[in-house]
Amino acid sequence: QVQLVQSGSELEKPGASVKVSCKASGYTFNTYAMNWVRQAPGQGLEWMGWINTNTGNPTYAQAFTGRFVFSLDTSVSTAYLQINSLKAEDTAMYYCARSPSVGAPHDYWGQGTLVTVSS
Amino acid sequence: EIVLTQSPGTLSLSPGERATLSCRASQSVSSSYLAWYQQKPGQAPRLLIYAASRRDTGIADRFSGSGSGTDFTLTISRLEPEDSAVYYCQQYVSHLRTFGQGTKVEIK
Secondary structure (H helix, E strand, C coil): CCEEEECCCEEECCCCCEEEEEEEECCCHHHCEEEEEEECCCCCCEEEEEECCCCCCEEECHHHCCCEEEEEEHHHCEEEEEECCCCHHHCEEEEEEEECCCCCCCCEECCCEEEEECC | CCCEEEECCEEEECCCCCEEEEEEEEEEECHHHEEEEEECCCCCCEEEEECCCEECCCCCCCEEEEEEEEEEEEEECCCCHHHCEEEEEEECCCCCCEECCCEEEEEC
16 A cells, blocks of 8 residues: 655754655655655645655755755655755644645645754 | 635535545646545545545545535545545646645544
């Protein structure tokens, strides 16, 4: 069965970097795009962008350009989200979610990774 | 960027009642590219409806979607206690997707 399993919670200091992983199983990794979605505490969902799992080409929503980096390791069917120069406002749950193509919804989601930024 | 505005913010209804949730887009969205998700506390979102009106696999038939252009609706025909959740619409017509801000459904 399809599964997206994310890495565990992270506690980081402001200015540090963090890398969240999303390991896919149960399907052919490079036939689905991988998206990232942020949810701040008590807030709604924000689509951060997606990465083409064939080419590795990322697309970022406007609010997530600069400090946010999507990457892949196709040998282990894993997508990564790295956040650099962490700020307190980056404290949130981060989800990976696959989509069959650019014009398709997110049919499977990871369980989420909580990133807490605090001094 | 296409902005999605959901209303109402919160809906408080009794079991067996009908819930009607609205999602309005700032510009026309092809109905092929509008989805609804359900998120319960402490859980990841779950796809309910895609292409505006198609239920995802395993979704109960009391959930239905409709609409076109800029106005879309999610209807829950007979509320059950387990339908207590936040519901989000999402457009995926453009390569930059957006979510609505969510509607919280409370069961009395």
